[in-house]
Amino acid sequence: MSIVAGCDVGSLTSKAVIMRANKIIGSYILKSKPKPEHSADAAFKGALAAAGLSVKDIACLIGTGYGREKMEFADNAVSEISCHGKGARWLLPSARTVIDIGGQDCKAMKLNSEGHVERFAANDKCASGTGRFLEVMAKVLGLEISELGPLSGKSKSPITLSSTCTVWAQADVIKYLNSGEPIENIGAGINIAMAKRVAILANSVKPENDVFMTGGVAKNKGVVSTLEKLLGMRIKKARRADPQMAGAIGAAVLAHEAVSSKESWTKGMEFN
Amino acid sequence: MQVFHDVAGRIESRPLLDWKAQGKPIVGYTCSYLPAEVFHAAGILPVRLRGIETDGMDIGDVYFGPFICSFPKCLLQLVGKGKYRFLDGAVITPGCDSMRRLDECWRKAGKDYEGVLPGFYYYFDVPHKAEGHGLQWFVAEIEYLIAEVEDYFGVEITDEKLRASIAEYNKGRRLLEAVESLRTAESPVISGADAFSATIAGAIMPRGEFTEQMAAWLEALEEKPPIDNVQKRVMLIGSISDDLELMRLIESQSGALVVSENLCFGARREGRPVDESGDPVKALADHYLGASICPRMYGKYKQRRALIEQKIEGANVDGVIMQNIRFCDLHGAENALFERDLEALGIPCLRIEREYGPMIDRGRLKLRINAFLERIGRRKRNAG
Numbered sequence: 001m002s003i004v005a006g007c008d009v010g011s012l013t014s015k016a017v018i019m020r021a022n023k024i025i026g027s028y029i030l031k032s033k034p035k036p037e038h039s040a041d042a043a044f045k046g047a048l049a050a051a052g053l054s055v056k057d058i059a060c061l062i063g064t065g066y067g068r069e070k071m072e073f074a075d076n077a078v079s080e081i082s083c084h085g086k087g088a089r090w091l092l093p094s095a096r097t098v099i100d101i102g103g104q105d106c107k108a109m110k111l112n113s114e115g116h117v118e119r120f121a122a123n124d125k126c127a128s129g130t131g132r133f134l135e136v137m138a139k140v141l142g143l144e145i146s147e148l149g150p151l152s153g154k155s156k157s158p159i160t161l162s163s164t165c166t167v168w169a170q171a172d173v174i175k176y177l178n179s180g181e182p183i184e185n186i187g188a189g190i191n192i193a194m195a196k197r198v199a200i201l202a203n204s205v206k207p208e209n210d211v212f213m214t215g216g217v218a219k220n221k222g223v224v225s226t227l228e229k230l231l232g233m234r235i236k237k238a239r240r241a242d243p244q245m246a247g248a249i250g251a252a253v254l255a256h257e258a259v260s261s262k263e264s265w266t267k268g269m270e271f272n
Numbered sequence: 273m274q275v276f277h278d279v280a281g282r283i284e285s286r287p288l289l290d291w292k293a294q295g296k297p298i299v300g301y302t303c304s305y306l307p308a309e310v311f312h313a314a315g316i317l318p319v320r321l322r323g324i325e326t327d328g329m330d331i332g333d334v335y336f337g338p339f340i341c342s343f344p345k346c347l348l349q350l351v352g353k354g355k356y357r358f359l360d361g362a363v364i365t366p367g368c369d370s371m372r373r374l375d376e377c378w379r380k381a382g383k384d385y386e387g388v389l390p391g392f393y394y395y396f397d398v399p400h401k402a403e404g405h406g407l408q409w410f411v412a413e414i415e416y417l418i419a420e421v422e423d424y425f426g427v428e429i430t431d432e433k434l435r436a437s438i439a440e441y442n443k444g445r446r447l448l449e450a451v452e453s454l455r456t457a458e459s460p461v462i463s464g465a466d467a468f469s470a471t472i473a474g475a476i477m478p479r480g481e482f483t484e485q486m487a488a489w490l491e492a493l494e495e496k497p498p499i500d501n502v503q504k505r506v507m508l509i510g511s512i513s514d515d516l517e518l519m520r521l522i523e524s525q526s527g528a529l530v531v532s533e534n535l536c537f538g539a540r541r542e543g544r545p546v547d548e549s550g551d552p553v554k555a556l557a558d559h560y561l562g563a564s565i566c567p568r569m570y571g572k573y574k575q576r577r578a579l580i581e582q583k584i585e586g587a588n589v590d591g592v593i594m595q596n597i598r599f600c601d602l603h604g605a606e607n608a609l610f611e612r613d614l615e616a617l618g619i620p621c622l623r624i625e626r627e628y629g630p631m632i633d634r635g636r637l638k639l640r641i642n643a644f645l646e647r648i649g650r651r652k653r654n655a656g
Contacts, residue, residue, distance in 0.1 A: 066635065066639075078646065079639055079642040079643040079646055080639065080643075081639065081640075081642075081643035081646075082643055082646045082647075105636075105639075116647070116650055117643065117646075117647060118647070120640075120643060122636075122639070122640060124598075124624075124625045124636070
């Protein structure tokens with residue numbers, strides 16, 4: 001059985017996954033380095049070490065993410081939109097709508113019955129609605145990004161951010177902090193603002209059940225629960241693996257499909 | 273061919289400078305509704321104004337503010353920087369409200385920056401209906417324009433001269449039609465970027481030279497083998513675009529070729545030949561107002577959709593990329609309708625919003641185009 005890999009170099013984090021027989025046997029995640037090729041290299045080597053393998057054991061590796069074309073060891077590059085769709089399907093086979101919130105962009109995808117992306121929308125304007133928005137806000141509050149989500153559950157009176165422009169929202173947050181507003185109300189307001197931006201995007205692809213979230217923000221309970229209310233739909237959780245790994249998983253699944261469907265594997269072949 | 277890429281790639285291109293060196297006048301214009309033949313008949317070089325080579329927005333933003341299409345802002349930026357000082361005249365057309373505002377912003381900039389307002393500065397109105405009174409109005413507008421050009425430049429624009437200019441422009445139109453049939457063929461021999469550079473050059477170069485170069489290029493194409501590995505036949509439509517880099521970005525993706533477009537800098541502008549019999553002003557009015565319809569015209573959506581569907585079928589298009597400049601209400605709204613209607617017919621569509629300018633959104637656009645082409649590729653494989 002061939003061993004395949006997927007590597008997703010994002011703007012904030014880089015992820016790699018090693019798969020055998022459609023099962024993850026090693027994975028690695030790290031904060032992205034300034035050069036995408038260095039991030040890819042570190043993520044891939046980390047995942048190989050976790051699986052106890054070496055480069056020569058890998059039959060095919062697909063790269064994705066903004067650094068997808070900078071991976072010298074990759075056999076091909078596929079857009080993160082296709083990979084997140086594929087990864088979401090692997091994580092939750094019933095997924096028909098995928099919302100992926102990455103470090104610098106946010107995407108909503110509608111999958112067809114075979115799990116292929118049939119329609120997608122991505123943020124066009126700025127950082128609001130992306131992981132970077134939460135990162136900036138967490139920094140202003142002096143918190144780790146993982147600490148933002150639970151604040152929603154503690155707040156009884158979330159603040160309303162007048163603008164979801166990251167810079168203006170940051171100014172608003174500082175104003176609330178200075179006026180002594182409890183931190184849980186500010187955190188909950190940030191999560192609501194984020195969810196509102198994402199809901200606009202998700203609605204533009206006409207979401208259908210099951211809705212699934214990938215990317216790091218899927219771990220923020222405050223954003224997820226607000227988004228559920230705004231969409232009027234439940235957002236399913238992944239149990240098979242970390243939803244932040246969805247892009248890398250999708251890339252590895254595509255690598256697996258390519259190797260399985262082709263007797264002779266050719267570097268650079270098209271398999272999108 | 274190279275001359276077309278040179279002309280399409282920069283503002284002060286060689287043919288334009290040669291014309292100026294001969295002491296002959298140049299008039300810039302902003303919209304595909306202007307009958308360039310009027311200037312050709314007067315011995316003036318009509319040049320479609322472009323915002324390429326913009327490297328900042330310190331002038332454009334001051335006059336227009338942030339919430340408006342970036343095309344007129346780029347034009348004004350270049351005007352303010354003196355890039356269009358070679359113009360003897362400029363004609364502004366209300367292609368949309370943002371372009372109408374260019375008229376007043378340029379006038380004001382003319383007071384703030386010495387020498388940037390050409391001596392001949394004219395507002396050429398275009399009605400929003402192509403029938404009945406609208407057409408009569410447009411005929412009158414062309415007559416006013418002719419009178420103003422005659423008066424300012426001291427020339428006479430006779431019907432005979434207009435007919436000769438129409439005939440000269442028609443030569444180019446027929447050659448462009450031949451190019452269109454080559455790019456839409458089952459095995460295209462030319463890329464979208466090559467075809468687009470030729471149509472852009474047609475709006476800039478002296479027309480006689482353009483016709484000669486086109487004829488030579490078409491002759492050379494007879495020997496050219498078809499382009500390899502064309503797997504995804506794409507159509508590009510939407511807002512104003514004269515950016516070869518966007519075309520190249522699409523075609524740089526594996527197996528993708530832009531086999532058709534409907535852009536006002538491209539195939540839509542030239543259209544079919546103008547009627548050479550009868551009253552030349554009426555013929556120009558019929559052609560420019562009636563044939564080159566864009567979403568600024570009232571009640572033409574169904575006609576435009578039928579044209580797009582016809583082009584999709586004729587060029588065997590696999591998917592349509594619809595781009596619009598941010599804040600372009602006309603194309604933004606129309607693209608949403610096109611997407612709804614074409615997707616219902618099973619034609620994959622991608623809507624992208626972008627800024628006018630030298631491909632500042634490259635990474636973002638590349639991801640979307642990439643994913644869209646992957647969708648087309650999958651679809652074709654499943655169908656095949």
